[in-house]
Structure formats: C-alpha cells, structure tokens
Amino acid sequence: MSDPREPLRLRVDRDRCAGAGMCALTAPAVFDQDDDEGLVMLLNPAPAPEHRPAARMAVGLCPAGAIALDAPDSTDL
Numbered sequence: 001m002s003d004p005r006e007p008l009r010l011r012v013d014r015d016r017c018a019g020a021g022m023c024a025l026t027a028p029a030v031f032d033q034d035d036d037e038g039l040v041m042l043l044n045p046a047p048a049p050e051h052r053p054a055a056r057m058a059v060g061l062c063p064a065g066a067i068a069l070d071a072p073d074s075t076d077l
C-alpha cells in the first residue's frame with residue numbers, strides 16, 4: 001500500500017494510448033491530449049502533492065494501461 005501523498009513518477013506510452021481521455025479528465029494538471037490524435041501528453045511526470053491522488057486515479061482508470069507509475073528514483077532520496 002502506498003501513501004497517496006508519496007512522491008511518484010509517471011510515464012506514458014503513447015503507442016498504447018487509445019485517446020480515451022480519462023487521464024486528462026481525471027487529472028488535468030498532469031495529463032493532456034494532443035490536438036491531432038487525442039493521444040496523451042504527460043504535462044508533469046512528477047506531480048506536486050495536491051495532484052498525486054488524481055494522477056494515481058488516472059493510472060487505474062486508463063483503459064489502455066498506457067500510464068505507468070514508477071517508484072521515485074532512489075537518487076532523489
């Protein structure tokens with residue numbers, strides 16, 4: 001179990017993204033979609049604490065599994 005306020009690092013895979021937009025709706029400060037194809041754009045791979053719960057929710061909601069959650073780099077500690 002992780003604390004929702006723990007630092008997190010995000011990655012997105014635009015090859016997997018289906019353009020469903022759940023991420024941008026759920027966490028608009030962290031994700032957007034491009035105008036051409038509607039594919040995900042990661043605005044902030046290391047969201048501030050207030051945006052982390054929504055970002056984590058977006059990971060779970062993405063129907064394509066295109067958003068990955070990494071543990072913070074150990075070099076950050």
Ligand code: SF4
Nearest residue numbers: 017018020021023062
């Ligand atoms: S929710 Fe997933 S499939 Fe939908 S736009 Fe975001 S990354 Fe792409």
